[in-house]
Amino acid sequence: MRLRGVIFDVDGTLVDSQADILAAMAGAFEAEGLSAPSRDAVLGIVGLSLDVAIPMLAPTCDHAACTRMVQGYKDAYAGLRRLQGADVSSPLYSGAREALLSLKEQDEVLLGVATGKSRRGLDKLIEAHGLDGIFLTQQVADDHPSKPNPSMILQAMWDLGVEACDTVMIGDTSFDMDMATAAGVSFIGVAWGYHEVARLAGADVVIEDFAQLEGALETVWSKTDV
Template identity: 85%
Template sequence: MRLRAVIFDVDGTLVDSQADILAAMSAAFEAEGIKPPSRDEVLGIVGLSLDVAIPMLAPQSDHAACTRMVQGYKDAYTNLRLLQGADVSSPLYAGAREALARLKEQDEILLGVATGKSRRGLDKLIEAHGLAKTFLTQQVADDHPSKPNPSMLLQAMHELGVEARDMVMIGDTSFDMDMARAAGVHFIAVSWGYHETSRLAGADVVIEDFAQLDGALDLIWSKAND
């Protein structure tokens, strides 16, 4: 049996965490006395590691200030999650749970995540949504350079024992797409996330909802076998 891997981004792909992301970023900037970036600016960097994203949003700030804002963001995000619970503050998108369950039932498909979240943040999210036994590989920002560096996907390949041609990355941002391309793996873009689909023109397939995921994967696998 030929094993295949399906790797998901998290924020903007599996869960809608934008309310907490925007609130935490505003809190981090306000603590430094800096005007917070706009919604579009913040969502435009979702997927990058915080130590890369915040200097992009605050180019006028020095390293020390950016370091404080990184920690301020983490603290604010944690507090927001504690107030509401991760399942409420970062709800799964419609159809996500069902799609994961369908894929998990197929013995030849191995599931994973590659996310800009920290290990702590991902663990809390997985626990809140009852997905503890879903992902066989979990790549997080603590252990890798920021997307679009391909390190996360290369490590996932190593852990799962699959080749690049047998892996599909699913994400909502150009950072996910560029990471997939750098790793030599297929890429499915989702239209409901944080980057406009115009920025995802290089995707193998763009899907409008999770009901289309199975067909998109079948299309990619069939082409890979040609």
């Protein structure tokens, strides 16, 4: 049996966490006496690790201020999650659960995650949505350089024991796409996330909803079958 690896981004792909992302970022900036970045600016950096994203949003701040803002964002985000519950603050997109469960039932398909979230954040999200046991490899920002460095995907492939030609990354941002390209794997973009579809022009396929995912995977893998 030929094993296939399917690796998912999280924010903007599996869950819609933009309300908490925007609120937490605004809180981090306000704590430093700064105006919050625009919605488009904040969503434009989702997927990057915080130590990369915040200096991009606050280019005039020194390292110490950016470090405080990183921690401020983490604290604010955790507070919002405690207040509402991760299932409410970061709801699954329509069809996400069904798509994951369907893929999980296929013995040759192995699922993973590659996310800019922290380990704590991912664990809380998986617990809240009852997704324990779905993802056989979980790559988080704590353990890797920021996307688009391919480190997360390379480690995921090692964990799953799959080849690059049998691996697909699924995400909503150009950072996910560029990470997939750097790792030598296929990329399926999703149209409902935080980057405009035009920024996903290099994707093998772009899907409009989760109902199209399995067909897109078959299309991608048919090109690599020999």
